[in-house]
Amino acid sequence: MTDLVTATEAALEGELPGARGELSHGVLNALRAPAGAPLPDPGSAERADPLGDDLQLALYVSYELHYRGFAEVDPAWEWDPALLAVRAAMERRFLHALRDRTAGHPDVHDALDELLVEPVDGTGVSYFLRDEGQLWHLREYAAMRSLYHLKEADPHAWVIPRLHGRAKAAFVAVEFDEFGGGRAERVHARLFADLMADLGLDPSYGRYLDAAPAEMLSNVNLMSLLGLHRAHRGALVGHFATVEVTSSPGSRRLAEAMRRTGAGPAAEHFYAEHVTADAVHEQIVRRDVIGGLLADEPSLASDVAFGIAATTCLEDRLGDRLMAAWQDGSTSLRAPL
Numbered sequence: 611m612t613d614l615v616t617a618t619e620a621a622l623e624g625e626l627p628g629a630r631g632e633l634s635h636g637v638l639n640a641l642r643a644p645a646g647a648p649l650p651d652p653g654s655a656e657r658a659d660p661l662g663d664d665l666q667l668a669l670y671v672s673y674e675l676h677y678r679g680f681a682e683v684d685p686a687w688e689w690d691p692a693l694l695a696v697r698a699a700m701e702r703r704f705l706h707a708l709r710d711r712t713a714g715h716p717d718v719h720d721a722l723d724e725l726l727v728e729p730v731d732g733t734g735v736s737y738f739l740r741d742e743g744q745l746w747h748l749r750e751y752a753a754m755r756s757l758y759h760l761k762e763a764d765p766h767a768w769v770i771p772r773l774h775g776r777a778k779a780a781f782v783a784v785e786f787d788e789f790g791g792g793r794a795e796r797v798h799a800r801l802f803a804d805l806m807a808d809l810g811l812d813p814s815y816g817r818y819l820d821a822a823p824a825e826m827l828s829n830v831n832l833m834s835l836l837g838l839h840r841a842h843r844g845a846l847v848g849h850f851a852t853v854e855v856t857s858s859p860g861s862r863r864l865a866e867a868m869r870r871t872g873a874g875p876a877a878e879h880f881y882a883e884h885v886t887a888d889a890v891h892e893q894i895v896r897r898d899v900i901g902g903l904l905a906d907e908p909s910l911a912s913d914v915a916f917g918i919a920a921t922t923c924l925e926d927r928l929g930d931r932l933m934a935a936w937q938d939g940s941t942s943l944r945a946p947l
Contacts, residue, residue: 623681624674624816631664632657637671637696645686652699660707661927665700666827670819672697673834677761678815701835704828708920715919718848718904718911722896725855725918735929736863738936743867748877749809750942751932752802753818754826758833759802760815763788765830768837769846776902777847784854784891784899801880808874811947821943825928832924836917844910847903848917851895852925858889 626642629635636650658665674680675688687693715721729737739747763785773781790796803813811818836846861884868878904911935942 622678622815624678624814624819626671626680626682627667627820629664630667631662633664633700634668634671637668637693640693641671641680641683641687643684645684645690646692649692649696652696655696655699655703658700658703660703661824661828663824663827665703666824666831669697669700669704669831669835670827672700673831673838674816676834676838677764704831704835708832708923709916711923712916712919715915718900718915718918721848721915721918722851722855722900725852725922728859735932736860736867738933739867740863740870743871745809745871745873746947747936748867748871748873749811749947752806752809752877753811753947754822754943756802756806756811756813756818757816757822757826758830760799760813762798762802764799765833765837766846766850769843769850772840772843773847773903775906777899777906778902780894780898780902781847781850784850784894787887787891798880798883801876801883804876805874805880808877818943821945821947823931823942823944825924825931829921829924829928832920842913842917844903844907844913845917845920847899847910848914848919849921850917851900851914852918852921854891854895858885858892861885 626638629638633650633654636654640647640649655665658668671680672693675683679685679688716724735751739751743751766781766788767785770778770782770785786792788798790798790800794800806813833846833849836842836849861881865878865881865885868874868881900914904914932942941947
């Protein structure tokens with residue numbers, strides 16, 4: 611397992627995916643040429659479904675240039691003005707759709723309290739995987755989540771220079787744990803690669819991008835969008851809080867699912883690691899990250915609440931897709947593994 615992960619870590623860049631519509635086709639065609647090649651008109655974003663496969667893939671690919679990039683893409687594309695204009699049009703469409711779907715969300719304190727409430731009926735993806743999930747369900751779940759977990763905590767790190775004082779110190783303390791506390795073998799992205807190897811999946815970076823549906827792409831795109839814009843620092847903190855507050859109980863159920871199905875020690879360890887760590891992180895995030903941010907910038911309270919609401923909205927959409935497919939006995943991916 612270790613040899614497999616070490617070998618794949620050497621290939622730091624992913625491969626460009628296949629297009630899913632007019633917009634993504636135009637963006638991907640341009641990226642295969644030197645920077646400055648013709649791109650779709652920014653107005654084409656207005657014709658695309660804001661939460662659909664075409665726009666979400668085009669947006670994901672444009673963001674990926676700020677992470678590890680793609681082996682066949684000219685690095686100069688990262689800050690190409692024309693690509694940034696197309697990306698901005700997609701971002702406006704995406705954000706408008708999210709604001710429509712989260713209109714009337716609760717204030718930040720009520721929103722945080724709601725995150726702590728577990729469903730009485732015990733429904734949802736982590737409950738299903740704990741109680742009924744088979745190895746093929748766990749493999750699909752891991753393949754889909756690899757789009758984030760193989761770069762876990764990276765999107766959130768962009769907000770660090772935009773914070774200060776208590777909020778910044780607390781945020782960095784949590785991120786330090788996510789990045790393994792200074793030990794490469796404990797970096798959470800590495801632990802997830804080990805989990806994938808236990809499940810017989812390819813832990814290469816970006817390997818399952820083609821298989822992931824829009825519902826998963828939009829979850830990762832939200833982090834990237836909020837992280838890359840200083841104006842959305844409050845919403846990014848709200849997203850960060852949602853992840854940390856809800857992680858511990860869900861991770862406990864997923865660790866039990868891995869144990870019950872015999873998925874393997876690394877598969878179980880990834881989620882067991884998050885049970886204790888994220889229970890501590892929840893307190894730090896509520897008291898010091900959000901508390902410190904709002905003490906310094908109280909006007910950001912509504913942005914933090916929007917970040918929580920948008921994250922919850924997109925996670926619910928993803929959960930609905932997974933459960934609808936699995937309860938029908940079919941794959942939740944765009945193509946079976």
